[in-house]
Amino acid sequence: MAGTLEFSPDDRYNAFITTCSTAPFTDGALAGTAIAVKDNISTAGIQTTCGSKILKGYVPPYDAYVVELLRQAGAAIVGKTNMDEFGMGTTTETSAFGPTQNPADPSRVPGGSSGGSAAAVAAGLVPMALGTDTGGSIRCPAAFCGIVGLKPTYGRVSRYGLIAYANSLEQIGPMARTVEDVSRLMSVIAWYDPRDSTMLDRPYDHRPTAEIKGLRVGIPEEYFGEGVDPRVAESVRDAIGVLEGLGAETVPVSIPGMRHALAAYYVICTSEASSNLARFDGVRYGPAVDTRKSWHEAYQDLRQEMFGTEVRRRIMLGTFALSAGYAGRYYAKAQVARRNIKEDFERAFCDADIIAGPTMPTTAFRLGEKSDPLSMYLSDILTVPANLAGIPAISVPCGKVDGLPVGLQLMGRQFEDERVVDAAYAYEQEVRA
Amino acid sequence: MITESDIEHIAELADIGISKDEVPEFTTQFNAILDYFEVLDTVEGESAPDAGAVNVFRDDEPRPGLSQEEALANAGSTENGFIKAPRVM
Numbered sequence: 001m002a003g004t005l006e007f008s009p010d011d012r013y014n015a016f017i018t019t020c021s022t023a024p025f026t027d028g029a030l031a032g033t034a035i036a037v038k039d040n041i042s043t044a045g046i047q048t049t050c051g052s053k054i055l056k057g058y059v060p061p062y063d064a065y066v067v068e069l070l071r072q073a074g075a076a077i078v079g080k081t082n083m084d085e086f087g088m089g090t091t092t093e094t095s096a097f098g099p100t101q102n103p104a105d106p107s108r109v110p111g112g113s114s115g116g117s118a119a120a121v122a123a124g125l126v127p128m129a130l131g132t133d134t135g136g137s138i139r140c141p142a143a144f145c146g147i148v149g150l151k152p153t154y155g156r157v158s159r160y161g162l163i164a165y166a167n168s169l170e171q172i173g174p175m176a177r178t179v180e181d182v183s184r185l186m187s188v189i190a191w192y193d194p195r196d197s198t199m200l201d202r203p204y205d206h207r208p209t210a211e212i213k214g215l216r217v218g219i220p221e222e223y224f225g226e227g228v229d230p231r232v233a234e235s236v237r238d239a240i241g242v243l244e245g246l247g248a249e250t251v252p253v254s255i256p257g258m259r260h261a262l263a264a265y266y267v268i269c270t271s272e273a274s275s276n277l278a279r280f281d282g283v284r285y286g287p288a289v290d291t292r293k294s295w296h297e298a299y300q301d302l303r304q305e306m307f308g309t310e311v312r313r314r315i316m317l318g319t320f321a322l323s324a325g326y327a328g329r330y331y332a333k334a335q336v337a338r339r340n341i342k343e344d345f346e347r348a349f350c351d352a353d354i355i356a357g358p359t360m361p362t363t364a365f366r367l368g369e370k371s372d373p374l375s376m377y378l379s380d381i382l383t384v385p386a387n388l389a390g391i392p393a394i395s396v397p398c399g400k401v402d403g404l405p406v407g408l409q410l411m412g413r414q415f416e417d418e419r420v421v422d423a424a425y426a427y428e429q430e431v432r433a
Numbered sequence: 434m435i436t437e438s439d440i441e442h443i444a445e446l447a448d449i450g451i452s453k454d455e456v457p458e459f460t461t462q463f464n465a466i467l468d469y470f471e472v473l474d475t476v477e478g479e480s481a482p483d484a485g486a487v488n489v490f491r492d493d494e495p496r497p498g499l500s501q502e503e504a505l506a507n508a509g510s511t512e513n514g515f516i517k518a519p520r521v522m
Contacts, residue, residue: 061503194491263470274447283518288509291519296448298519304450312449313459316440317466319447332480333473340478374465 002026005034005076013101013110015120018047019079028074030188035070036120036129039080040087041172042161043067050163051083051095051113054280054306056287064161065196066130066172066189073188078126081116085308086277087134087165089113090376091365092141094310099367104146104405108364111144113137117175118145127176128185132162134170135265136359136383139395142175143359143407146397148182148424149175153415154390155200158193164276166269167198169387179396179425183208186417206418208425213247215423218352222258223382223409228361235406236358239398242430243356243423253348253355257341258385264337265384266377267321267330274318277311313373342389349413354423358382359395359407382409392417396424398431435463 005023009016017039025032037043040050042060044067049055063071070077084094092115093099100115102108103123110119114131118141121129131138133151142149150173157172164170174185183206190204217240224233244250282289282302289298303312321330348355361382370376386393391414398408408427412420440460444451451459501514510517 058507061499061506197489260472260476263472264476266466267470267473278448281518282509283516285507286509289519291510291517293519295519295521299448300444300450303448304452307449309455312451313462315447315449316443316459317463320435320443320463323443323446330470330473333476336478336480337473337476340476372465373462374469377466377469 001031003032005032005078007034007078009125011125013103013106013119013123014098015081015100015116015123015125016079017049017051017082017097017116020046020077023076023078025076026071026074028072029184030070031074033075033128034078034126035075036079036081036117036126037067037077038114038117038129038131039083040132040163040165041067041130042163043077043080046077046080048080048163049097051085051097052307052311053096054282054286054303058285062161065158065193067161069189069191081114081120081129083116084113085311086273087113087132087137087170088273088310088314090136090140090379091370092116093367094308096308101367102145102364105364105403107366108404109144109367111141111360111364114175115141118142118147118149121145121147121175121177128181129175130172130189131175132170132172133387134166134269135380135387138173138175139359139383139393139407139409140380142395144364144405146405147175147177148179148394148396149173150182150186150394150417150421151386151392152186152190152417153392155198156202156204156415156417157190158196158199160193160195166272167276168272169269179208179421179428182394183421202415204417206421208421210422210426210429212243212423212426215243215248216351216353217243217248217250218253218348218355219250220253220255220348220355220357222255223357227378227381228358229363229401231401232358232360232362232406235399235401236356236408239408239427240356242427246426246430251351253352255341255344255348255385257337257344260337261341261385261388262377262381264334264341265380265388266317267334268338270314270318271322271331272318274315274322277315282306310373338388341385345385345389345391354420355411357409359409363401363404363406386411390414392420394420394424396428398427435460435467
């Protein structure tokens with residue numbers, strides 16, 4: 001049943017940077033399903049900007065592997081979604097194409113950086129979308145918009161064709177309104193690709209089951225501490241109560257390395273960004289650099305004009321953190337902290353099969369509320385640990401506070417994405433019934 | 434403590450142009466963020482040991498890549514099948 005899907009959405013929340021009015025599709029598991037793709041994932045023949053002026057007009061000559069897999073499965077790729085510039089943000093407000101609004105309350109941000117994908121799904125424009133998660137960029141907007149989002153285990157989904165921001169942390173993952181659809185999309189994209197040298201051959205071929213009797217759910221005190229809105233914590237505790245009602249048992253666990261997590265994350269991601277983003281020089285792609293000027297002058301002028309403030313701030317922070325005399329104090333220490341956090345999770349997963357907590361410490365911020373960079377960074381505290389440890393984590397809606405969605409976050413052992421999906425499915429089926 | 438001249442130096446190292454009137458705000462924000470990063474001074478443990486990982490290499494065999502036309506398609510300035518860049522010297 002190959003064909004063409006007509007797509008002309010009422011994009012009132014500015015969820016898309018590019019839409020495809022006619023999207024071809026073929027036969028397959030997702031035949032004719034409209035899928036939106038975050039704009040940092042390469043799509044042959046469709047503009048890919050990363051939410052930045054520096055890639056305006058860039059049309060990739062090839063597909064990311066996940067996009068190739070989507071097309072093979074028959075999906076219709078209907079557009080590229082809005083995002084924080086290069087994924088650097090928690091609100092989708094740093095996009096050069098204007099902020100996305102939250103369909104649950106248009107005066108609020110959708111979260112970020114995959115805010116366009118989350119808003120497109122939440123508004124019903126598409127049933128499924130791809131996002132990417134470097135420090136929470138799938139789970140945060142899923143929580144804020146009231147949908148489901150999975151950050152897979154690091155190494156389970158190919159990053160070939162994903163325009164890199166922080167390679168050692170980021171993964172592409174599925175977003176949808178139900179756990180079942182997240183699982184379906186995951187089973188299409190999680191296939192081995194030798195072009196991503198950090199992959200292992202562990203395909204995801206799973207149908208969710210709601211059986212969680214005897215599952216041990218770890219509750220880390222650090223996820224319910226200072227800075228977490230008590231009403232959000234209460235919603236999440238109620239959700240954990242639902243899991244207990246289904247036969248799961250709770251056990252206290254501890255991730256003491258959490259106190260270093262956010263600083264370690266920001267040192268590592270900005271360091272990697274300072275190297276990755278050096279390629280944007282207006283020579284091979286993007287708006288043309290002035291070739292009459294000298295190299296450094298041309299390069300600096302172009303990057304000042306075409307990069308947003310947050311991207312420039314992070315490139316400079318990373319450059320500083322890696323510079324002679326400071327690398328030992330920042331980058332090397334951050335790597336030790338990262339290893340400690342990974343070991344904390346390994347220890348916790350001896351006593352627990354999954355770990356549960358809130359996805360975000362609060363509900364969605366008002367547009368413009370997080371104007372100070374450090375206060376924005378602090379809101380990532382509950383999502384970055386999973387990226388540092390490389391473990392799978394899902395956010396599933398668990399009620400509302402003042403009419404705004406709250407997300408329950410479930411984390412699992414490396415390569416046990418199936419288990420977090422099953423637990424999320426069990427919860428979702430129970431509360432929908 | 435990072436000074437305004439440090440910020441200008443870092444911008445130069447990073448090849449990020451910065452205007453005079455941006456420098457004070459960048460300096461304030463940098464100092465707030467670096468203050469926060471001080472928590473890393475309390476990290477215990479030495480630099481990460483060898484995790485036992487080994488590099489896996491493939492044979493260096495030619496594989497299909499982009500055509501010259503595809504590789505040049507997004508370049509802002511080309512000449513005789515080459516990409517044109519600003520002068521380095």
